[in-house]
Amino acid sequence: MHPxxxxxxxxxxxxTDGAWGxxxxxxxxxxxxxxxxxxxxxxxxxxxxxxxxxxxxxQVILTNTFGGNRIRLxxxxxxxxxxxxxxxxxLLSKSVVNAQAKVFGSIGPSGKMLCVGEVSxxxxxxxxxxxxxALAEGxxxxxxxxxxxxxxxxxxxxxxxxxxxxPVVACMVYDSGTGMDRTMMGATVEQAxxxxxxxxxxxxxxxxxQGIEGFLPLCEKxxxxxxxxxxxxxxxxxxxxxxxxxxxxxxPEEFTAWVDPILNAGADFIGGCCGTSPEFIQHITAxxxxxxxxxxxxx
Amino acid sequence: MPDSDLNLLQDVVIKGEDQQAKxxxxxxxxxxxxxxxxxxxxxxxxxxxxxxxxxRNEYFVPELLLSARxxxxxxxxxxxxxxxxxxxxxxxxxxxxxxxxxHDIGKNLVGAMLEGGGFEVYDLGVNVSPEKFxxxxxxxxxxxxxxxxxxxxxMPSMKKTIQAFDEAGLRDSVKMMVGGAPVSQKFADEIGADxxxxxxxxxxxLAKKLVSA
Numbered sequence: 001m002h003p004x005x006x007x008x009x010x011x012x013x014x015x016t017d018g019a020w021g022x023x024x025x026x027x028x029x030x031x032x033x034x035x036x037x038x039x040x041x042x043x044x045x046x047x048x049x050x051x052x053x054x055x056x057x058x059q060v061i062l063t064n065t066f067g068g069n070r071i072r073l074x075x076x077x078x079x080x081x082x083x084x085x086x087x088x089x090x091l092l093s094k095s096v097v098n099a100q101a102k103v104f105g106s107i108g109p110s111g112k113m114l115c116v117g118e119v120s121x122x123x124x125x126x127x128x129x130x131x132x133x134a135l136a137e138g139x140x141x142x143x144x145x146x147x148x149x150x151x152x153x154x155x156x157x158x159x160x161x162x163x164x165x166x167p168v169v170a171c172m173v174y175d176s177g178t179g180m181d182r183t184m185m186g187a188t189v190e191q192a193x194x195x196x197x198x199x200x201x202x203x204x205x206x207x208x209x210q211g212i213e214g215f216l217p218l219c220e221k222x223x224x225x226x227x228x229x230x231x232x233x234x235x236x237x238x239x240x241x242x243x244x245x246x247x248x249x250x251x252p253e254e255f256t257a258w259v260d261p262i263l264n265a266g267a268d269f270i271g272g273c274c275g276t277s278p279e280f281i282q283h284i285t286a287x288x289x290x291x292x293x294x295x296x297x298x299x
Numbered sequence: 300m301p302d303s304d305l306n307l308l309q310d311v312v313i314k315g316e317d318q319q320a321k322x323x324x325x326x327x328x329x330x331x332x333x334x335x336x337x338x339x340x341x342x343x344x345x346x347x348x349x350x351x352x353x354x355r356n357e358y359f360v361p362e363l364l365l366s367a368r369x370x371x372x373x374x375x376x377x378x379x380x381x382x383x384x385x386x387x388x389x390x391x392x393x394x395x396x397x398x399x400x401x402h403d404i405g406k407n408l409v410g411a412m413l414e415g416g417g418f419e420v421y422d423l424g425v426n427v428s429p430e431k432f433x434x435x436x437x438x439x440x441x442x443x444x445x446x447x448x449x450x451x452x453x454m455p456s457m458k459k460t461i462q463a464f465d466e467a468g469l470r471d472s473v474k475m476m477v478g479g480a481p482v483s484q485k486f487a488d489e490i491g492a493d494x495x496x497x498x499x500x501x502x503x504x505l506a507k508k509l510v511s512a
Contacts, residue, residue, distance in 0.1 A: 031450070031452030031453055032400060032426075032450070032453055033399075075401045111403075113360075113404060116364050116365075149360075177356050177359075178356050184404075185361055186358075186360065238481075239451045239481050240483075240485075241483060246451030246452070246481060
């Protein structure tokens with residue numbers, strides 16, 4: 001195991017964070033606005049979101065850099081600020097953590113399809129490397145490649161991220177197939193995990209795409225496919241449209257009921273994705289603390 | 300060219316082999332095969348099979364894209380000939396990702412499969428305002444508007460677009476369909492859309508239904 005991960009997981013599974021997009025929206029981000037730009041335009045608000053998760057108990061928080069690759073940035077004419085946006089993102093998250101908590105830099109997909117040549121492997125490798133380096137420069141303790149549908153793109157991102165020397169978590173989004181156990185591109189957990197292992201990922205994960213119930217079988221599948229630490233970050237259900245608004249129906253209590261089973265299935269990092277909030281993290285933290293105290297009493 | 304050779308065409312479109320699909324089509328046309336015969340007897344059934352495989356979870360996005368690309372390669376040769384003969388497309392569809400949203404994988408997939416299904420597709424790209432949708436419908440006489448969104452926060456733009464068509468007095472002359480990961484039938488019903496396509500193959504089925512309604 002990567003030494004940084006060993007250290008983090010020293011006392012057992014840890015709590016990561018929850019959704020950033022919706023928290024930024026509560027702070028005024030308009031629908032359709034590019035969240036990562038706030039690292040430059042409203043850094044204090046970004047810092048507040050980071051702090052809200054630390055206060056809720058997160059032991060690993062991410063960064064507001066999910067779209068920080070050149071391809072996504074070019075869509076909003078920010079490609080020449082890739083360095084700044086990512087470095088600032090890491091700095092902002094880092095500025096709210098104490099010695100105990102860690103910052104993992106978020107790297108999301110390009111949004112273009114390799115398989116039909118919308119983007120080249122070279123372009124992807126280059127921009128993922130740039131992004132990873134900038135996050136490392138900003139002080140990130142690790143990197144998490146998130147919400148990937150294409151194992152090949154995830155592979156390129158992992159290879160690039162590994163060049164920083166930081167631990168790299170590689171996560172796919174499984175939201176397709178009858179069993180909701182394949183990526184949009186048709187990759188199974190076994191297929192994707194194999195690719196990511198070969199690319200040198202230090203931890204394997206799944207995030208987004210479906211509600212937390214689906215993450216129990218996903219966790220079990222990842223466990224069967226590798227020996228590395230497992231990262232799980234689930235949505236609070238699927239969004240429902242209620243009175244003109246998208247609502248994620250799973251409550252913090254309902255969500256947290258799944259935490260113990262998922263930890264028992266082998267998850268090492270547990271957190272929330274779309275539809276979650278600091279309240280969710282508070283509940284997860286309480287569950288983990290209870291779990292630790294139970295195990296402590298058994299000694 | 301006997302139909303048996305054209306069965307191979309159906310096969311290579313299903314398998315996404317665009318170069319082979321193109322060359323078989325070229326040969327068939329050179330041999331005097333009717334373009335419409337090729338489309339109706341071999342290409343459209345091929346795309347129907349692709350859709351069926353997707354529904355059975357045998358095909359995923361990459362396979363759909365490759366088949367659509369093979370289909371497109373054939374249509375590039377066939378469409379001018381159909382136009383010469385005065386053949387109309389199955390329908391005209393204006394598609395776009397709504398205002399505020401830049402995601403386009405789903406939209407591109409639907410566009411490719413609509414073309415494969417014989418539709419004339421006008422793709423407005425991403426971040427498309429209601430005005431742009433209206434303008435394009437006016438200039439193309441399209442029967443269908445297809446709107447895509449990936450973000451829950453941009454879904455309201457779909458409602459705004461439908462309202463804009465209403466205010467422009469155009470609502471009754473087009474069918475408006477919606478799709479995208481967070482979109483649902485319930486949402487489509489609430490905003491007064493004519494239909495919801497859960498995935499690309501279903502979107503094509505829906506478009507066919509709407510255009511003949």
